[in-house]
Amino acid sequence: MRSKPNILVTGTPGTGKTSTSEALAEATHLRHINIGDLVKDKKLHDGWDDQLQCCIINEDLVCDELEDIMDEGGNIVDYHGCDFFPERWFDRVVVLQTENSILYDRLSKRGYTGAKLTNNIECEIFQELLEEAKESYREEIVVAMKSDTVDDMNMNVTVITEWVSSWGSAT
Ligand code: ADP
Numbered sequence: 326m327r328s329k330p331n332i333l334v335t336g337t338p339g340t341g342k343t344s345t346s347e348a349l350a351e352a353t354h355l356r357h358i359n360i361g362d363l364v365k366d367k368k369l370h371d372g373w374d375d376q377l378q379c380c381i382i383n384e385d386l387v388c389d390e391l392e393d394i395m396d397e398g399g400n401i402v403d404y405h406g407c408d409f410f411p412e413r414w415f416d417r418v419v420v421l422q423t424e425n426s427i428l429y430d431r432l433s434k435r436g437y438t439g440a441k442l443t444n445n446i447e448c449e450i451f452q453e454l455l456e457e458a459k460e461s462y463r464e465e466i467v468v469a470m471k472s473d474t475v476d477d478m479n480m481n482v483t484v485i486t487e488w489v490s491s492w493g494s495a496t
């Protein structure tokens with residue numbers, strides 16, 4: 326068993342993965358890995374998708390890059406996808422969820438419009454990330470958490486931090 330757990334924080338863009346992961350990293354002293362930033366910094370992509378207006382990430386390169394650090398443990402991985410990571414990497418998979426109208430406002434503020442905006446709202450309505458997480462990991466490690474308000478976020482951080490503190494002491 327790893328001496329420190331690995332946690333995946335996933336969910337539709339705008340649900341609060343990065344804000345939650347940052348707060349969680351501060352509370353737990355685990356390492357926050359923002360996959361989007363990592364892909365840009367280390368150029369782990371195969372160019373740009375014009376239609377989706379995002380990088381085409383190279384999933385194999387991302388997994389190779391993280392292999393050693395994930396073996397070590399103590400990571401919070403932040404990404405809006407979860408089906409290409411090795412299942413053995415994670416001890417907890419957190420799926421953040423946000424009410425549609427709140428998510429719509431957050432993504433509009435971020436400058437999302439048109440298909441990019443509606444695709445993401447649909448992704449949330451159909452709970453695509455929760456489905457993907459349940460298909461990719463054991464159900465007992467997958468937890469859905471509401472992320473509508475700052476209070477929700479603080480509560481989520483508290484709950485996950487308590488879980489991290491108890492890691493390793495479970496029999
Ligand atoms: P993601 O990483 O999932 O795309 P972010 O953490 O970047 O989401 O959050 C998107 C925006 O929504 C940010 O402006 C952030 O401050 C805000 N936000 C995120 N989570 C919450 C929350 N639980 N309550 C209120 N605002 C939030």
Ligand code: MN
Pocket residue numbers: 342343344403
């Ligand atoms: Mn983010």
